[in-house]
Amino acid sequence: MIRRTVIAAAIAVFVIAVAAGPLLAAREPGPAPAQAAPDKVLAIVNARIVPVVGPEISKGTIVVRNGRIEAVGAEAAVPAGAEVVDAAGLRAYPGMIDGCSSLGLVEISGVAATVDNQETGRINPQVRAIEAVRYDSMHIPIARSNGITAAVAAPSGGLIAGVSCLLRLDGWTHRQMVVEPAAAMQIELPGLRAARGAFAGRRSGPPPADGPALLKELRRIFGEARAYEKRRDAAAGNGLLALPEFNETFEAILPLLKGRMPAMIAVHGERDIRAAIAFVRDENIKAVFYGAEQGFKAAGEIAKAGIPVILGSLYDLPPVWEDGYDALYRNPGILAAAGVKIAFSSSSASLAKDLPYHAAKAAAFGLDRAEALRAVTINPAEILGIAATMGSLEKGKAANIVLADDDILEMRTNIRKVYIDGREVDHSNRYTELLDKFRR
């Protein structure tokens, strides 16, 4: 009873704090205002432009109209009447894209009332992250003011965790933030540490999770879903056939099997990676690997299979010590050198802002620096199927632009301005609000 009261009180305090926060704050970190009028044009001039696709422009102009990039280049003319932003001394980058996060789904990881990324049970293709994204998460403005303009928000846990979504980090509601409501079906094979811990007898509880056995289970579920679809469709065309009972699991899996959505398969060890490559091929699904901590041991095969990899957090120790203390750090460089398309992820909400530093860490351990930058911009855009509108500073793409006073992958670099769809976003966030409130 006491415990319940304490929890209730804690929740009440939190709710009040969150509700009251914006009222107390000097500025509310809401979405940016729309670019004033369709004929209003923005011109960022004198910037060192790092378009990511194509060569760097030492001093150039970016023209933005209707939220899209109209022109980029050293010679691009500033249209008459344009709002001019002088970016002398600054570098212009495309907004970064987080390949996998829990933004909007987790506020305070230790307070269950604020955690919405992990459904109970093992097979949950029917749950959709977009339906739970807290659009005013305190973590979003912090990530955004560090130059991250889009992120995958993913459920996790179990074998099929649910459907992730891709968000632009600006909007009055979560639905306004949607880039892709169904980014991927999140599938999770066991981590190496879990497998090993159980193997070595260090953990009680369920037997060690086995990747190949789980893939076998998935094959069975997929097979049943296909059979279900056949029966359902046949019955739809023939009133004499029995209509199968509605099955939410199969219904939710079918978009994946039909190729309308990729699977993001969390797969970690060398053996599981090989098994997952075969699984993806046999099931003929679109897939992205997530994690792939031992990807460096099967880099050639991953490349050959054409499966891109979204790396997990590099803020981790090597799950297998004999891979070396720096295995997670070296892995991205080895994968990229083998021809695998890689992207980084924060795999976090509270530290989603750190996305660029995972890339830099990999660069410190062998990944080409230019590729490190691509792996937080154009690569995730390509992997997520949105490269036509995001991931680089190119004519026709959404004006997601970051102005930074130095290399965007450096911790010490200050981000001066962030534009999403041509709108300058508010830099205020939980950090700045609290500091302003308590500054004496």
Next chain:
Amino acid sequence: MKNLALPLPRAAAILALAGFVVAFGPRPAAADGGDILIRNGTILTVTKGVIARGDILVLGGVIKAIGPDLAAPPGVRAVDAAGRFVVPGLIDSHTHIAVAGTNEGSEAITPEADVGAVVNADDASILTALSGGVTMVHTMHGSANPIGGPNVVLKMKWGRPSEELVVAEALPTLKFALGENVKQANRTVAAGRERRYPATRMGANAVIRRELEKARNYMARWDRYKKAAAAKNPPRTLVPPKKDLRLEVLAEMLRGERVARCHSYQATETLEFMGLAREFGFKIQCFEHCWEGYKIAGEIAAAGIGISGFADNWAYKMEAAEGIAEMAGYCARKGVLVSINSDSGERIRRLFNDAAKTMKYGGLSEDEALRLVTINPAIQLGVDRIVGSLEVGKQCDVAIFSGHPLSAYARCDMTIIEGRVYFDREALAREREAAAPAAAAAREVGGLQ
């Protein structure tokens, strides 16, 4: 089933052993005298500025000279640091690594539970610390109890026996903790069991006060006894008070022989603990985490208390939800002696990255940021006379980075303690290469991927 189960642990043991050798390589040879010449590096001394290109001569583990073109006696190993950055070995003011057991959480008051008694020199975290340029850590009792236990300062001498890791010169410290952990707010109480007292911040403060009163009383009883015993004709019935190992530790603190290191999050509990310190006359060396320190930076600075906190690891529990990445820099500028800690066997290897974040969020200079992981923690631990900066006469604890340590692209290439190389990235890579076949064989035996 039983028969099948038997080989598994054995296979795992073989695998673990092989993994150990492959991952870490052979342990360093006993003693090479601690003589070394580090040549041509960019030297960030921390306290004496930057030397664009210079040498450091180390004899017997101590820095003998810093300057251009130094000559070493014959036979002294020379390390070429051309194009690299030589910085003082990083110091982590708050960790829980290299010990067998962290929390004596079965009771709320355990000042007798000394972390220094269970140093584990085989903890792989020592190697991960070294791989991030960390040479010294303050390994602390956990935060399960309002009064935890004494902590220990260790050098990361991988491969050396436990007793050689302990830094005897360090200030004796005692762990205190407040807030959610000690009131066990995030813990489910098993059915039929009582919740441990204290379960509120009121209770936490009350039990600490109670113990301090008991310690005072204990000291007074001993004083009376000693006085009576020293008299010309001590009464024949005189017996000493019962020795109390808990109160002995608190008495050390009240006598000023030991300082408090207090895990705190909220401003209120932090201020209240400062009140207790004033009332009972003990020294708080540092608040740990202190995520709301920015709300009371002036008070903390005025009391001469330090903060050992995170760069930006936050929002993992309710009391960490008002942590801001500006905390360290803001408090440092308000005059608080701040260090950045890892509190983790993983974060410890990117302490230099965490320091760099205070430039962006706290507006600190390169020099100020670097201090947060070198001289400032050294001062907090009372070892700034021997380490924390590169100065003639100090022990040569050094990290050599591939680039400026505050760059995200920098990599620690070598870590040296008292003139001996304990981490050498290139040598490790070569050993890993050489041991690869053995590792593959071990995998076969273990049947793991």
